[in-house]
Amino acid sequence: MSGTIGNKIKMSIFGQSHANAIGVVIDGLEAGLKIDEEQLQNFLDRRSPGKDEFSTIRKEPDKVEFLSGLVNGKTCGAPICAIIKNTNVKKNDYKNFENIPRPGHADFTSFIKFGESMDKSGGAQFSGRMTAPMCIAGGIAMQQLKILGIDIIARIDEIAGVKGASMFNKITEAKKEGDSVGGVIKCEITGMPKGIGDALFGGIEGRISQSIFGIPAVKGIEFGSGFEGSQKRGSCNNDDFIAVDDEIKTVTNNHGGILGGISSGMPIVFRVAFKPTPSISRLQRSVNLKTNECVDIEINGRHDPCIVPRAVPVVEAMAAFAIYDMICE
């Protein structure tokens, strides 16, 4: 089941990079929720390509169309379907690689799994383009969370291992050399009510992870002090409790807002590792799947030297969906 996620609210993503459309069905939303379509479109525009020097030049408006589920801008209790038409489709760009899997891409595993029937155009259902429908569902969730006082803000924490203003230079350098870089996005959820989540498999960490790993190119996630915390002592990593104005908080937040899988009321904090964009124009080695011959390939076409900037709203979207789903439960 590649495109479906959620318990109380189910998101079913469909589409491929070069299909007629991509989109999402959202089932289980309460009736009467106001959807601000303009705000949603703005949210999607944040992940749209072609905005700055770092992103691919495939310019598509990514205009959201609602096919069902809304009456006068409000949910009516029926599932929502929203689509984005694929308008700027150039299948030929990928013709050369039909039998030659690009390193770091899903071409090889996709061929193994789906065989000759796989969609060979532009990453198909593995494409970063599939994050647009994620942003539709997640963007709707964010609007509802906002009303509940919950804010989700992600930002770039590292690019190519560099934190700070100079990190963008890393993209420019890589681009110049036909290469790419990865990075880390940090996400913070504030205003989170206490007591959401559950023990063991019902924990927030697991639920958010499942959502976040649905984003192509994600290879790691950590909550609170995460990997760094594993190097500390308990006396240093434990967060003492204090009472502030009759509300119990923790002095520090190494637990990232989650204890025993359940929200503590402190901000939920997690970091997500993105691998460098696998599409690079430098020479790489691969194998022709028909002939088993080793070949050198050079990938020319439109692609981002770093997808991290465009992935920021996607991380927010998937976190929002996971949290909203848990709250609605």
Next chain:
Amino acid sequence: MSGTIGNKIKMSIFGQSHANAIGVVIDGLEAGLKIDEEQLQNFLDRRSPGKDEFSTIRKEPDKVEFLSGLVNGKTCGAPICAIIKNTNVKKNDYKNFENIPRPGHADFTSFIKFGESMDKSGGAQFSGRMTAPMCIAGGIAMQQLKILGIDIIARIDEIAGVKGASMFNKITEAKKEGDSVGGVIKCEITGMPKGIGDALFGGIEGRISQSIFGIPAVKGIEFGSGFEGSQKRGSCNNDDFIAVDDEIKTVTNNHGGILGGISSGMPIVFRVAFKPTPSISRLQRSVNLKTNECVDIEINGRHDPCIVPRAVPVVEAMAAFAIYDMICE
């Protein structure tokens, strides 16, 4: 839903640290699978307490009893239920902390979620003890995977940030000072068939993560080059393809055996960050939940200065369950 996980095969864990028993129901297993009960018991013994100087002195045999689902040592197509009786229960150990949440534990969030009805003894359903039934279900999965030629081996990669033989000294030091340490477990799955998994939410990373975050104290996970990979360039992180004896492999394995959520046939590799055991005997600050008064607490009782050594088979078990579930799909 705190105790249930799996798609084709469902594991339902039950029990609390101080309930009459802990156990698991496994639904969806094919009939005719041979379960080697002795080997399973040995597997469980690897996570049992009281084996060495680093672990708690609560000694329990953790003897697995099958209530259903097996006929002459083979699955019969009906769900398996296996239990472990809780024999060495000292509720009094925890009496003092009834209203005072221990830092780093689930006491506070559990109280917020469940209120006065929460089980206040020894971590209840949040206890590390719940990993024993995980090992039953996972141990059974491992036996089946073994037959398919798939091996899952986890090992301690770091303790308190130290790799290598001296890392165990870190536990001894911490113990001496009434403190605790965390660490990282690395897990490798070899013999993995190509083509398992799916795009987006059906990916192996998400499925394994969901399982692994069910283990108490896990705060991070990364696949392949993970966070370190996010610091590299694409040209360095991409794994070139080569043909070796007519089989296509990758030269390196930064992708950790997973491309586009699907197995490539290379070993699946992931690392899991465990926080330091929250139970320490050093003075900590907390708040009385009834009076909102700040208090200092000292936790005396049986607990591990580092749970990482005992968590090794648990990581194997949960990885095995996730992989076996995906293969059975």
Next chain:
Amino acid sequence: MSGTIGNKIKMSIFGQSHANAIGVVIDGLEAGLKIDEEQLQNFLDRRSPGKDEFSTIRKEPDKVEFLSGLVNGKTCGAPICAIIKNTNVKKNDYKNFENIPRPGHADFTSFIKFGESMDKSGGAQFSGRMTAPMCIAGGIAMQQLKILGIDIIARIDEIAGVKGASMFNKITEAKKEGDSVGGVIKCEITGMPKGIGDALFGGIEGRISQSIFGIPAVKGIEFGSGFEGSQKRGSCNNDDFIAVDDEIKTVTNNHGGILGGISSGMPIVFRVAFKPTPSISRLQRSVNLKTNECVDIEINGRHDPCIVPRAVPVVEAMAAFAIYDMICE
């Protein structure tokens, strides 16, 4: 979760009677399945309105458009999305009943559940029109089952309690009098492999029922000898086993091809009770939801005096989906 069903293959229906479109996402289909779009369109045409004297005069082509999931007429492993645009929408027809629930319809319960946000046009997500996307998903399942040698054929068994040729007169009579009639559809699945299904909640009866009760206006289902069988003695209702050409069959088929929830290899037989179309033009009593005043209403508009003939392919579709989902598991 109103629109989602299936375990291994998930169907997510969306749309309302008067939305921009209705449609379905099908997730979990294997790659490489050939979809005969013309045959599928023909299948859908069987449930289309406006074909004969008994059905509503709302004429819509109900043309299926695939947005994703197919490449050169074959599944590519990504979810399929198929839609039907709603072209012949007359919202005014329903304006008069906005606050007056029609007897036998979902208007009242829909208002209670969704409040003012409900979609008030033409039955919305409760409309018989939602059976069109069911036919898309089910029609695809039928094509795959056909290849496996499994045929699903439904037919009208009763109309208004009458079996046989004269039963259609019952529709004509009812129509003349501004009234409607119900009926029973019998469905037979032949070529069914033995051993599909499972005990208890995994049984075929439960799986088919869940699918069939998704069809609006269904109020009963029985398998094999069903209600009549409950009046018999065991000696009469039990089906003796015999060996015919080395294959074990039953002499009779009171069990309807299902024993212990599992297929026996005999044809699966079930009957489905449809209530009379609730839309009738005769005077009925209702209550204004705003004023609580009792009112008399007369429903003029387009509607079928009997939906049973058009429901035949829908029963086939939903049975096919349930069976195909179970087989794929």
Next chain:
Amino acid sequence: MSGTIGNKIKMSIFGQSHANAIGVVIDGLEAGLKIDEEQLQNFLDRRSPGKDEFSTIRKEPDKVEFLSGLVNGKTCGAPICAIIKNTNVKKNDYKNFENIPRPGHADFTSFIKFGESMDKSGGAQFSGRMTAPMCIAGGIAMQQLKILGIDIIARIDEIAGVKGASMFNKITEAKKEGDSVGGVIKCEITGMPKGIGDALFGGIEGRISQSIFGIPAVKGIEFGSGFEGSQKRGSCNNDDFIAVDDEIKTVTNNHGGILGGISSGMPIVFRVAFKPTPSISRLQRSVNLKTNECVDIEINGRHDPCIVPRAVPVVEAMAAFAIYDMICE
């Protein structure tokens, strides 16, 4: 997945007729629910064997033991596990039929599905005995529903086609002749809040059916006027709305309390068809699965000439579970 059902609350049944124990895990219950264990035991006793002349003489106390999930008689937020030990196990009774499937039983299909690994004793996981754990989960649900003002009462409506006091004679007659009879149970749910359920696959009919068909020997279900309603005209089957003391009701209840899958506030009414007990001591024809030879068999052993009386609390239990699950959603 044979033993698992439920969305917000999951029931996982385990055990076989002759395993060490049968039982159930209930995951997802809120913390703080009071469970009256004595009342629950009384409820289970209603389905226990050996109470009257009509039922089998296998006398077992069916004593419920809670292994987890309760603290001081209240749910603590962890999954409940409750078991019943199998004490009166006579495997030999079934030895003779090991390779000869009993007509009307699951022996044949079970053999096809599970092969030699099937549990051959006393119906195994297909046994009526599995309804005891259903009564545990359902009995707990009923206690909670009671607090919400919802009552579920099932009663025998027909035995062998006869309604009324004389229907029990049918059992006596059948018993005398080594035969068995079936019947119909009618269930009524009163105090049901309006607005529970959803359109299409989220409808109450589908949810209750899925639960009820989990009970062995059920072959049909109908809601409200059901099959009889399919013989009526719309003008006769539609239920007019009226306002009584400012509350909107229907004059009649042919819709059985469900319109568009959603509760109307009128009693939910459904009828369930049970086939005659397949175990009869009269001569029947079968086939030896090893030799394919036709054989005559006579089943001596303990069995009910009619299971309908004992099934009454089971129908209540499964209806209660389905309704409670929907309400908790």
